Amino acid sequence: MEKETVSRNFIEQIIDKDLAEGSYETICTRFPPEPNGYLHIGHAKSILLNYGIAKKYGGKFNLRFDDTNPTKEKTEFVDSILADVKWLGADFEDRLFFASNYFEQMYEAAVKLIKKGKAFVCDLSADEIREYRGTLTEPGKESPYRNRSIEENLELFENMKNGMYEDGTKVLRAKIDMASPNINMRDPVIYRVAHMTHHNTGDKWCIYPMYDFAHPIEDAIEGVTHSICTLEFEDHRPLYDWVVREVGYEHPPKQIEFAKLYLTNVVTGKRYIKKLVEQGIVDGWDDPRLVTIAALKRRGFTPESIQMFVDLCGISKSQSSVDYAMLEYCIREDLKLKRPRMMAVLDPVKLVIDNYPEDQIEYLDVEMNLENPELGMRKVPFGRELYIEREDFMENPPKKYFRLFPGNEVLLMGAYFVKCVGFEKDETGKVTEIHCTYDPETKCGTGFTGRKVKGTIHWVAAKTAVHAQVRLYENIIDETKGVYNEDGSLNLNPNSLTVLDNCLLEPAFAEAKPYDSFQFVRQGYFCVDAKDSKEDALVFNRIVSLKSSFKLPKA
Numbered sequence: 001m002e003k004e005t006v007s008r009n010f011i012e013q014i015i016d017k018d019l020a021e022g023s024y025e026t027i028c029t030r031f032p033p034e035p036n037g038y039l040h041i042g043h044a045k046s047i048l049l050n051y052g053i054a055k056k057y058g059g060k061f062n063l064r065f066d067d068t069n070p071t072k073e074k075t076e077f078v079d080s081i082l083a084d085v086k087w088l089g090a091d092f093e094d095r096l097f098f099a100s101n102y103f104e105q106m107y108e109a110a111v112k113l114i115k116k117g118k119a120f121v122c123d124l125s126a127d128e129i130r131e132y133r134g135t136l137t138e139p140g141k142e143s144p145y146r147n148r149s150i151e152e153n154l155e156l157f158e159n160m161k162n163g164m165y166e167d168g169t170k171v172l173r174a175k176i177d178m179a180s181p182n183i184n185m186r187d188p189v190i191y192r193v194a195h196m197t198h199h200n201t202g203d204k205w206c207i208y209p210m211y212d213f214a215h216p217i218e219d220a221i222e223g224v225t226h227s228i229c230t231l232e233f234e235d236h237r238p239l240y241d242w243v244v245r246e247v248g249y250e251h252p253p254k255q256i257e258f259a260k261l262y263l264t265n266v267v268t269g270k271r272y273i274k275k276l277v278e279q280g281i282v283d284g285w286d287d288p289r290l291v292t293i294a295a296l297k298r299r300g301f302t303p304e305s306i307q308m309f310v311d312l313c314g315i316s317k318s319q320s321s322v323d324y325a326m327l328e329y330c331i332r333e334d335l336k337l338k339r340p341r342m343m344a345v346l347d348p349v350k351l352v353i354d355n356y357p358e359d360q361i362e363y364l365d366v367e368m369n370l371e372n373p374e375l376g377m378r379k380v381p382f383g384r385e386l387y388i389e390r391e392d393f394m395e396n397p398p399k400k401y402f403r404l405f406p407g408n409e410v411l412l413m414g415a416y417f418v419k420c421v422g423f424e425k426d427e428t429g430k431v432t433e434i435h436c437t438y439d440p441e442t443k444c445g446t447g448f449t450g451r452k453v454k455g456t457i458h459w460v461a462a463k464t465a466v467h468a469q470v471r472l473y474e475n476i477i478d479e480t481k482g483v484y485n486e487d488g489s490l491n492l493n494p495n496s497l498t499v500l501d502n503c504l505l506e507p508a509f510a511e512a513k514p515y516d517s518f519q520f521v522r523q524g525y526f527c528v529d530a531k532d533s534k535e536d537a538l539v540f541n542r543i544v545s546l547k548s549s550f551k552l553p554k555a
């Protein structure tokens with residue numbers, strides 16, 4: 001864990017200095033997603049970082065769709081991003097912006113550059129531009145169109161706007177320095193011709209600005225002070241600064257880069273997630289095995305757990321991967337005291353209490369959460385026929401097995417001691433029924449101290465049990481064998497989804513609504529699946545098991 005999490009992180013240090021020196025009076029940050037896919041955990045980090053800084057400094061946080069490239073953008077993605085940012089609690093108030101609403105100002109900025117002799121229309125093809133650009137060790141060559149007159153450039157650029165040229169035949173380039181050691185400064189393309197319909201502006205434009213030109217202008221128009229982005233833009237910062245300076249903004253925004261968040265064992269890149277969705281390998285962008293925000297929400301993660309995770313990760317300048325187990329740690333910590341702990345049997349086998357009255361059902365009072373009395377009590381029905389977990393019974397147990405086996409006595413959680421007096425098997429050797437006797441003296445909550453047992457198991461009364469499907473997940477990528485196969489395809493874990501169709505739950509679960517989450521005692525945390533669960537056919541996702549390999553490092 002970086003030190004920055006304890007003291008102020010390096011971004012806050014920059015802001016402190018800027019405020020002290022009077023470079024800015026108030027702080028404004030933004031989250032600028034491109035609506036070309038769903039947001040993932042990495043974006044959550046960026047959202048909470050930007051929002052957190054604005055909040056901490058009493059400033060503003062903008063949500064801006066960076067929708068300057070009509071090829072891949074869709075309204076579906078705009079809607080999902082809005083929902084995700086709101087769910088995370090990053091409040092942008094009334095500051096929801098679309099970069100495409102600034103196309104006019106961007107066009108004017110380009111005209112201004114042309115008039116200053118700082119931009120020119122170039123007829124080289126994309127391949128030629130690449131050839132002329134040079135390499136890291138060799139300077140580039142100037143375009144033969146570089147010295148067109150301002151008048152000619154103005155006319156050609158207007159013609160570009162008016163649709164007189166085919167896609168790819170002309171571009172507008174900044175006139176900077178073909179010998180610059182930074183390739184981004186070698187007369188970068190700032191506008192291209194693209195006859196495409198835009199999701200917001202329709203067919204109004206057939207020229208579109210390039211990211212490196214558009215982004216600083218968007219920030220400047222909105223009065224963003226600190227434009228926080230990821231490390232791959234570090235080499236673009238000189239161009240960012242060039243644009244705000246040459247276009248002439250009075251209060252230029254400042255770009256600051258930090259390292260992207262990567263998680264081990266999961267697919268974080270939008271490109272790869274898209275592949276999994278498009279190839280039908282997962283059940284949509286919100287498949288609970290993914291780490292899109294929509295998937296995390298569906299799986300049962302909470303905004304609080306994601307905030308905790310982002311805080312633990314800290315902010316850094318050096319690239320690293322975080323263990324998925326840390327995210328699991330955060331959701332366990334968040335749900336531990338907040339959620340009821342109730343009984344669910346995932347792989348049921350029948351248990352009959354031979355000495356319990358045939359038709360009797362009694363209602364036992366059981367704590368919702370032993371560690372948090374504020375959640376109160378619930379009634380749990382108990383009867384002669386119960387279900388227990390198949391793995392909680394063994395005919396021939398090994399040493400140190402303290403659960404049920406012939407002759408052994410265990411506590412049925414919240415109920416009575418029962419002793420195994422026999423069992424039945426079918427012709428394949430599978431146990432079909434276990435017989436016990438119970439001791440009425442041992443009823444929980446009566447202060448019985450007569451004797452102790454070593455094992456406690458959970459159970460559900462047969463007559464009142466609620467039926468459910470439970471889905472268990474593992475990471476979709478088996479990282480021990482590498483993320484990719486030799487042919488470049490993703491190395492998928494064939495066991496990433498296990499569906500258990502015959503789970504039996506105590507009746508208090510019947511009320512469960514989509515996104516409700518619970519601890520299933522001894523099993524883990526589970527959440528009602530919002531997509532597939534029905535009132536009469538409950539479906540639960542396992543968020544996380546109870547066991548953890550993750551230890552919080554000492555501060």
Ligand code: ATP
Nearest residue numbers: 032033034042043045046229230260261269270271
């Ligand atoms: P991806 O690489 O997953 O396709 P992207 O960077 O193309 O993501 P954008 O919509 O352009 O996605 O990103 C919006 C913001 O989120 C940017 O400021 C970007 O730097 C930030 N961001 C993207 N991925 C991560 C990540 N893994 N960790 C932190 N911030 C990220």
Ligand code: MG
Nearest residue numbers: 033034036270
């Ligand atoms: Mg991007």
